[in-house]
Amino acid sequence: MTAARPAAGAPLLEVRDLAMHFPVRRGLLQRTVGHVRAVDGISFALAEGETLGLVGESGCGKSTVGGLILRLLEPTAGSVLVRGRDIAHLGRGELKPFRREVQMVFQDPYASLDPRQSAGAMVAEPFAIHSLAARGEIRDQVARLFDRVGLRREHMQRYPHEFSGGQRQRLSIARALALNPRLIVADEPVSALDVSIQAQVINLMTTLQRELGLAYLFISHDIAVIGHISQRIAVMYLGKLVEIAPRATLLAGPLHPYTEMLLNAVPIPNPRLKRKHQRAVASEVPSPLNPPTGCRFHTRCPLAEARCRSAEPVLREVRPRHHVACHLR
Amino acid sequence: MAADTVRPILSIRDLRVTFQGGLGLAAAVDGVSCELQRGETLAVVGESGCGKSVTALSILRLIPSPPGRIAGGAIEFDGRDLLALAPEELYAVRGNAISMIFQEPMTSLNPVLSIGTQLTEGLIFHKRLGIREARERTVEMLRLVQIPDPEARLAQYAHQLSGGMRQRVMIAMALACEPRVLIADEPTTALDVTIQRQILDLMVELKERLGTAIILITHDLGVVAEMADRVAVMYAGKIIEQAPVDGLFDHPRHPYTRGLMAALPRLDRLSASGEEGRLNEMPGLVPSIYAMPPGCAFAPRCPFATSQCHAEEPAFEELSPGHYAACWEAGRLP
Numbered sequence: 001m002t003a004a005r006p007a008a009g010a011p012l013l014e015v016r017d018l019a020m021h022f023p024v025r026r027g028l029l030q031r032t033v034g035h036v037r038a039v040d041g042i043s044f045a046l047a048e049g050e051t052l053g054l055v056g057e058s059g060c061g062k063s064t065v066g067g068l069i070l071r072l073l074e075p076t077a078g079s080v081l082v083r084g085r086d087i088a089h090l091g092r093g094e095l096k097p098f099r100r101e102v103q104m105v106f107q108d109p110y111a112s113l114d115p116r117q118s119a120g121a122m123v124a125e126p127f128a129i130h131s132l133a134a135r136g137e138i139r140d141q142v143a144r145l146f147d148r149v150g151l152r153r154e155h156m157q158r159y160p161h162e163f164s165g166g167q168r169q170r171l172s173i174a175r176a177l178a179l180n181p182r183l184i185v186a187d188e189p190v191s192a193l194d195v196s197i198q199a200q201v202i203n204l205m206t207t208l209q210r211e212l213g214l215a216y217l218f219i220s221h222d223i224a225v226i227g228h229i230s231q232r233i234a235v236m237y238l239g240k241l242v243e244i245a246p247r248a249t250l251l252a253g254p255l256h257p258y259t260e261m262l263l264n265a266v267p268i269p270n271p272r273l274k275r276k277h278q279r280a281v282a283s284e285v286p287s288p289l290n291p292p293t294g295c296r297f298h299t300r301c302p303l304a305e306a307r308c309r310s311a312e313p314v315l316r317e318v319r320p321r322h323h324v325a326c327h328l329r
Numbered sequence: 330m331a332a333d334t335v336r337p338i339l340s341i342r343d344l345r346v347t348f349q350g351g352l353g354l355a356a357a358v359d360g361v362s363c364e365l366q367r368g369e370t371l372a373v374v375g376e377s378g379c380g381k382s383v384t385a386l387s388i389l390r391l392i393p394s395p396p397g398r399i400a401g402g403a404i405e406f407d408g409r410d411l412l413a414l415a416p417e418e419l420y421a422v423r424g425n426a427i428s429m430i431f432q433e434p435m436t437s438l439n440p441v442l443s444i445g446t447q448l449t450e451g452l453i454f455h456k457r458l459g460i461r462e463a464r465e466r467t468v469e470m471l472r473l474v475q476i477p478d479p480e481a482r483l484a485q486y487a488h489q490l491s492g493g494m495r496q497r498v499m500i501a502m503a504l505a506c507e508p509r510v511l512i513a514d515e516p517t518t519a520l521d522v523t524i525q526r527q528i529l530d531l532m533v534e535l536k537e538r539l540g541t542a543i544i545l546i547t548h549d550l551g552v553v554a555e556m557a558d559r560v561a562v563m564y565a566g567k568i569i570e571q572a573p574v575d576g577l578f579d580h581p582r583h584p585y586t587r588g589l590m591a592a593l594p595r596l597d598r599l600s601a602s603g604e605e606g607r608l609n610e611m612p613g614l615v616p617s618i619y620a621m622p623p624g625c626a627f628a629p630r631c632p633f634a635t636s637q638c639h640a641e642e643p644a645f646e647e648l649s650p651g652h653y654a655a656c657w658e659a660g661r662l663p
Binding site (some may be wrong): 057058166196198200202206228251263264265266267270272273280 | 493525
């Protein structure tokens with residue numbers, strides 16, 4: 001399978017044939033009765049300073065991809081290359097330098113912040129762990145990070161519960177930035193926030209990218225947010241990448257029937273665009289425990305043919321930089 | 330909506346709901362008035378804590394008390410004030426003439442009762458149907474909401490269904506007694522977008538078929554644009570703007586409504602290439618209900634606020650036919 005590469009330059013991150021199968025255990029002896037194929041052989045690359053949006057619905061495996069890239073999970077197969085070095089199977093100690101380059105921001109900052117640690121101490125911790133600054137300098141560094149993410153310096157004394165949702169997300173961004181990473185994996189970073197606060201955090205992330213040259217893997221179910229922030233968009237369905245293309249190409253001319261379904265499903269805030277209401281046909285997402293044969297989308301696809309049920313389509317470049325996994329395109 | 334619908338089916342007048350919290354007594358809903366016409370969909374939109382769900386829960390008096398209390402106002406349905414009904418009279422309305430669906434179906438489906446038992450209950454209680462008739466009607470309802478193999482579902486339990494299916498079951502349950510008013514509180518927020526699409530289409534279809542009037546509580550302006558005939562925008566416990574849906578999106582009059590719309594990332598307005606511009610940011614936060622500012626509650630975040638806005642509460646005025654806003658500066662906004 002060809003890796004869907006970014007436009008130019010050596011990739012900061014490259015994922016090759018990545019797979020994660022979680023065993024399902026049942027019964028008294030906890031015998032493995034099957035595997036949830038959360039991620040099932042995906043490949044893509046991400047350039048310095050780029051934002052790749054990874055979009056898909058619950059259970060498609062997008063968060064697992066994030067976890068694998070961060071090495072919070074060890075993959076069943078495949079490799080994760082950071083500047084050409086495979087980190088997929090490194091031991092704990094060997095991972096430390098990699099952690100400086102790749103950092104993370106999650107959906108619920110409250111769950112990822114220690115409630116008993118002050119905001120300042122939390123942002124200072126990475127400096128100490130990686131022995132990056134002398135004790136006297138750490139405070140200054142932390143203060144500068146607070147400025148950078150739009151928190152006030154007096155907030156350093158506060159605890160997570162004293163912050164609003166948006167401020168907590170700023171705080172997790174400050175902590176992620178402490179080690180001066182090149183890539184931030186952001187998993188649903190604005191999904192829990194109200195619209196007006198969501199806009200603040202998205203703008204902050206865009207500004208930081210411009211100022212620091214950060215790359216983002218931006219994981220979200222919200223295709224409007226993904227469309228706003230990404231330069232390229234990758235669409236996942238049941239553990240597979242079904243389409244990957246530059247943003248404008250994908251949004252204006254989706255090639256995979258699932259991408260099209262996803263885009264058509266988004267309610268548009270313009271009442272004059274009265275869409276014709278379709279008769280509501282119920283269709284369900286199949287279980288990743290037992291994904292359909294052939295193309296995994298064929299059970300819901302309006303265009304499915306006989307070959308879609310038997311042969312699995314391969315992700316291929318059908319137009320420059322536009323990759324799709326569909327027999328019909 | 331049609332002009333000949335003289336009397337609204339439901340009207341809320343000056344509703345005030347207070348909560349007793351650790352910081353004292355606070356009003357989560359503070360003087361809300363609105364009307365629902367027959368067969369119309371009214372969307373109530375706003376961000377977390379604006380009071381939209383509390384308003385919805387008040388209609389059927391579902392506010393947990395204590396700490397909550399409906400402290401004032403009237404909710405008139407069918408010539409009667411729901412807030413003044415005796416408990417037995419209220420039970421006869423709930424799930425019958427007015428029913429409600431919620432964001433998380435597992436909170437309203439009973440995990441230890443079969444789907445069939447839960448769905449027939451209302452028909453037996455309200456419509457005095459026999460068990461056999463009630464089951465037949467239930468199967469019909471499940472078919473209407475596109476549940477495959479409805480007969481087999483009656484024996485199943487909620488945990489055996491997917492999220493989208495549970496939402497359909499809840500809608501079937503809410504519509505079983507053919508209510509005249511359906512209150513839907515974030516009915517699709519917990520669902521994936523392709524499943525949301527199915528449920529929204531289903532609601533439109535059912536509304537056309539059964540003529541149910543809907544109060545749709547949501548934070549999603551996309552859902553509002555698609556579903557609503559009229560919209561009420563809430564901020565800090567009050568309705569600050571109310572208008573027909575086209576008027577609201579074409580020409581929002583309140584700075585908060587404008588700010589909200591400009592803060593949205595828009596798939597329909599993305600630039601063809603290159604970078605997107607910045608999203609509009611509203612500075613600051615929604616005020617705590619325990620520490621409401623004097624004057625207009627939005628004034629501390631409003632780019633157009635004058636000294637009058639910080640001192641006096643603006644009246645809710647009709648600025649063009651059917652379009653109301655509570656803003657001192659509405660007439661002077663750029």
